[in-house]
Amino acid sequence: MNTLDDLKQAAERNNRELTIGALNELIKSLSPESYNSIIIDNAVAIKRYNYCYINAFTQSVTHKSSKRSAAVDGTVKETLQAIAAASNENPYLPLKDRTIIDIMDQAPKYSEGGFFSNARQKMSELVNGGRKVEHQHITLAEEGGHIAKNQTPYAIVAECSVSDCPKCKTLGTVEEQNKEGVVSQVECPTCKGRGHIGTLAYFIPTISEKRVSIIRCLEGNIDNLKTSTLEAHKGDDTTPVRMLTHYNGVDSEQFDPYITPYLDQLRDKTGSMNAIEEIYYRLIPCFTFSYRNVLTGEMRQGVVVDPFVNPELVLSLDSTSRKIFSGVKDSMKSINNFIGSIGKSTGFKDKEDLKRSIRLLIAIAVSDGDVSEEEKKALTLTIRKMDDLTSSEQEQMLQLLGQKDCSFLTDDDFIFHNKANAEETLGRMQDVASASDGVSDEERDIIERLRLAN
Numbered sequence: 079m080n081t082l083d084d085l086k087q088a089a090e091r092n093n094r095e096l097t098i099g100a101l102n103e104l105i106k107s108l109s110p111e112s113y114n115s116i117i118i119d120n121a122v123a124i125k126r127y128n129y130c131y132i133n134a135f136t137q138s139v140t141h142k143s144s145k146r147s148a149a150v151d152g153t154v155k156e157t158l159q160a161i162a163a164a165s166n167e168n169p170y171l172p173l174k175d176r177t178i179i180d181i182m183d184q185a186p187k188y189s190e191g192g193f194f195s196n197a198r199q200k201m202s203e204l205v206n207g208g209r210k211v212e213h214q215h216i217t218l219a220e221e222g223g224h225i226a227k228n229q230t231p232y233a234i235v236a237e238c239s240v241s242d243c244p245k246c247k248t249l250g251t252v253e254e255q256n257k258e259g260v261v262s263q264v265e266c267p268t269c270k271g272r273g274h275i276g277t278l279a280y281f282i283p284t285i286s287e288k289r290v291s292i293i294r295c296l297e298g299n300i301d302n303l304k305t306s307t308l309e310a311h312k313g314d315d316t317t318p319v320r321m322l323t324h325y326n327g328v329d330s331e332q333f334d335p336y337i338t339p340y341l342d343q344l345r346d347k348t349g350s351m352n353a354i355e356e357i358y359y360r361l362i363p364c365f366t367f368s369y370r371n372v373l374t375g376e377m378r379q380g381v382v383v384d385p386f387v388n389p390e391l392v393l394s395l396d397s398t399s400r401k402i403f404s405g406v407k408d409s410m411k412s413i414n415n416f417i418g419s420i421g422k423s424t425g426f427k428d429k430e431d432l433k434r435s436i437r438l439l440i441a442i443a444v445s446d447g448d449v450s451e452e453e454k455k456a457l458t459l460t461i462r463k464m465d466d467l468t469s470s471e472q473e474q475m476l477q478l479l480g481q482k483d484c485s486f487l488t489d490d491d492f493i494f495h496n497k498a499n500a501e502e503t504l505g506r507m508q509d510v511a512s513a514s515d516g517v518s519d520e521e522r523d524i525i526e527r528l529r530l531a532n
């Protein structure tokens with residue numbers, strides 16, 4: 079288990095500076111062999127990138143309000159009268175369960191003129207508008223130190239009422255004259271004999287949870303540095319720690335100065351109105367440097383990842399993948415190759431996995447920028463040749479090429495039937511993503527989501 083202090087201390091360790099002299103020493107000790115085959119270019123300044131791995135759990139509360147007007151009598155009438163007469167100190171009254179809501183749902187509906195416009199508007203002002211439910215006014219049920227998923231309803235006191243039936247004035251019957259002129263008492267059609275109209279306005283606190291795992295860098299991204307490399311430095315115990323509490327009358331925020339700069343990025347994923355934020359984070363500083371390969375004479379970029387805690391040297395960042403694919407155009411070639419090969423690959427006999435794989439690769443391609451007409455044509459031909467897909471399935475894939483981002487992906491796209499297929503796809507996605515000019519946050523998120531799901 080982590081504490082706030084553990085996270086902060088780890089961040090302090092990683093917040094140190096690295097001189098070019100210390101960098102040389104570090105590389106020498108990490109890999110004497112590599113050190114002897116390269117010459118670090120001291121004229122090019124080393125550049126620091128503060129990556130931050132974040133694993134977070136959040137809960138947020140919304141108040142879904144409803145209003146029911148129906149004919150009432152007996153216990154339901156009395157219950158509603160008691161609610162309406164409740165003290166004005168608290169605008170909301172907890173209901174022990176849904177019973178009265180269910181009874182009102184089954185009772186004869188009543189709608190007076192204008193109810194659907196005015197009353198609804200009034201209610202939404204009370205609950206969702208300027209006077210949002212303030213959390214000190216309600217007590218959410220808890221479970222295992224978190225907000226319980228199931229919550230009991232609250233009556234909105236000012237909006238609950240019982241009134242006399244406007245037609246029969248509480249009698250429950252009205253006079254009716256038949257064709258022969260005989261007058262008799264019949265059941266009141268408005269209140270179905272119940273004599274009163276009751277209105278119940280209520281809301282049920284709805285709890286949403288998010289689990290998010292992201293890697294972010296505020297200084298841009300290092301080209302071709304793989305997510306998997308960074309992720310290996312996230313630490314062993316990534317259990318999140320409570321940093322924010324806003325419910326049941328508690329208002330507490332305990333963010334240290336190291337995590338604060340990344341909160342906006344996290345909340346892009348979790349939303350910003352959270353009742354609970356639990357965060358694990360680990361700074362993973364990376365330092366880039368330039369070097370000349372003694373044997374080939376080529377200039378390259380290298381990176382030292384996590385130098386103060388668990389140093390790792392990554393050389394030839396741009397030699398392998400960059401040589402084969404450079405730029406978006408070539409990454410599309412790689413997608414084409416991939417799509418061409420997966421059709422034949424035995425691992426993808428599972429057609430659903432094949433479709434997942436293609437959708438994910440298209441997501442990576444489109445999230446990287448526009449797909450050119452030429453690339454679309456090439457990809458269209460490849461997909462059209464895939465006999466495993468029906469023509470309507472092919473059509474669906476082709477339509478995705480026109481998407482502007484990866485929002486077409488659903489949770490199902492990340493859950494493969496076969497783990498090997500997921501791993502194969504993951505590797506291809508990393509190749510495609512790192513082939514273009516730097517891995518974008520969007521690409522990183524898609525890759526991360528696939529990794530977490532499998």
Ligand SMILES: [Zn+2]
Nearest residue numbers: 243246266269
């Ligand atoms: Zn009536």
